[in-house]
Amino acid sequence: MNSTSTFPSVLRELLRTHQAFLAYAASHVCTLDLTLPQYDIIITLGDSNGMTFKKLGEKTLITKGTLTGVIGRLEDKGLVQRVASETDGRSQIVKLTAAGEDVYQRSFPEHLSFINRIFDDYSPEDIVNLEDSLKRLHKTVTALRNNESGMPSDETDQ
Incomplete structure (x- = not known):
């Protein structure tokens, strides 16, 4: 296969699909008054006892440099809180607050259904x-x- 002719068209479609997917997902998430990175944190923390910043960075699509700001904005909304780690005094655990847990419980099944519509025409x-x-x-x-x-x-x- 000629890689010079394949590269531009395949890459273009991959990037267009990625952008379209993010825009589609964001159209639902914005109804929750959240950004995609904020919602990524909420669904990652949902049904967990919290995570360190390092673990959140590994499990989400959020870069390390952006993570602190996203967590700060979620704290401002009262959806997450930072607590000292019981095992490592140098690290903090990020947990959903009761309000954050409520957003997760109310929205996640609906969000999954919204995303799954993408595959309705797929066998x-x-x-x-x-x-x-x-x-x-x-x-x-x-x-x-x-x-x-x-x-x-x-x-x-x-």
């Missing part, structure tokens, strides 16, 4: 094929990134 086989293709692409990109940086392959990064 189960289509979904499996799409997931397999995306996993293959992710594995390839991760392996190449790790080879370029000299980092070992991280099997948990899938």
Whole structure:
């Protein structure tokens, strides 16, 4: 396959799909008076006992530099709180407040239903094929990134 002819069209479609998905998801999240990064934190913390900043950064799509600001804005809204870690005095745990837990419980099932509409016209086989293709692409990109940086392959990064 000629990589110079494949690269622009495949990359363009991948990026267009990513942007369209984020805009679609944001259209629901904005009805909650939240941004996508804020909602990402709420659904990540939902049904948990809280997480360190490091763990939240690993489990969300939020960059480390942005995470503190997002948490601060959620604190201002009364949806999360920071508490000292019982096991490590240097770290803090971010937890949902009662109001944050209420937002999570009320909105998450509805949000999943909203997102699942994307796949209404897909057969189960289509979904499996799409997931397999995306996993293959992710594995390839991760392996190449790790080879370029000299980092070992991280099997948990899938």
